Amino acid sequence: MKIEVLQEDITTLAVDAIVNAANKTLRGGGGVDGAIHRAGGKDILEECKQIGGCETGEAVITTAGKMPARHIIHTVGPIWNGGGQDEERLLKNCYANSLRLAVDHDLQTIAFPNIGTGVYGFPKDRAARIAVETVEPFINEEPSIEKVLFICFDQENYDLYAELLHG
Numbered sequence: 134m135k136i137e138v139l140q141e142d143i144t145t146l147a148v149d150a151i152v153n154a155a156n157k158t159l160r161g162g163g164g165v166d167g168a169i170h171r172a173g174g175k176d177i178l179e180e181c182k183q184i185g186g187c188e189t190g191e192a193v194i195t196t197a198g199k200m201p202a203r204h205i206i207h208t209v210g211p212i213w214n215g216g217g218q219d220e221e222r223l224l225k226n227c228y229a230n231s232l233r234l235a236v237d238h239d240l241q242t243i244a245f246p247n248i249g250t251g252v253y254g255f256p257k258d259r260a261a262r263i264a265v266e267t268v269e270p271f272i273n274e275e276p277s278i279e280k281v282l283f284i285c286f287d288q289e290n291y292d293l294y295a296e297l298l299h300g
């Protein structure tokens with residue numbers, strides 16, 4: 134299986150890239166973004182400042198500072214506003230653009246958090262379905278990606294992903 138579901142702190146993983154659920158400013162924040170900047174140290178913020186910012190659904194890459202991962206792919210999820218503002222397509226773009234960036238940088242193992250499902254309020258069941266339905270076909274057609282880890286911090290997300298992937 135190229136996909137695994139784990140209940141972990143994403144900052145502890147020794148993978149080629151961990152994905153950050155950032156905001157458009159790339160200046161850090163709460164949730165997983167805060168945890169990543171705390172664990173990785175201040176060099177990450179410096180790199181983010183150089184990049185400048187990131188649009189919703191897009192992705193950018195930095196090093197991972199003091200964390201065991203090699204890189205951080207920062208992507209910006211949509212703020213959930215009822216579903217009528219293209220939120221689903223934008224969340225799909227987060228997963229697809231992060232994977233494209235990973236391929237462009239020859240990264241083979243990637244860990245995703247549950248983008249959008251915390252502060253940004255995206256319904257967890259819909260977000261999990263979008264994540265799996267975007268990542269699965271992408272990596273089936275992209276042999277350079279060896280492993281994708283879905284890192285579920287809370288039990289509800291873990292159960293949703295386990296059900297989607299293992300029934």
Ligand code: AR6
Pocket residue numbers: 141142143144154155156161162163164165166167168169210246247248249250251252253254255284285286287290
């Ligand atoms: N490891 C893995 N997952 C985590 C961790 C962790 N250490 N900490 C939290 N999560 P959120 P969003 C989960 O709010 O909804 C920030 O302020 C968390 O349980 O981090 O995309 C940014 O700067 C949830 O399931 O991201 C933005 O302003 C998931 O990560 C805004 O929040 C995503 O929750 C982005 O909001």
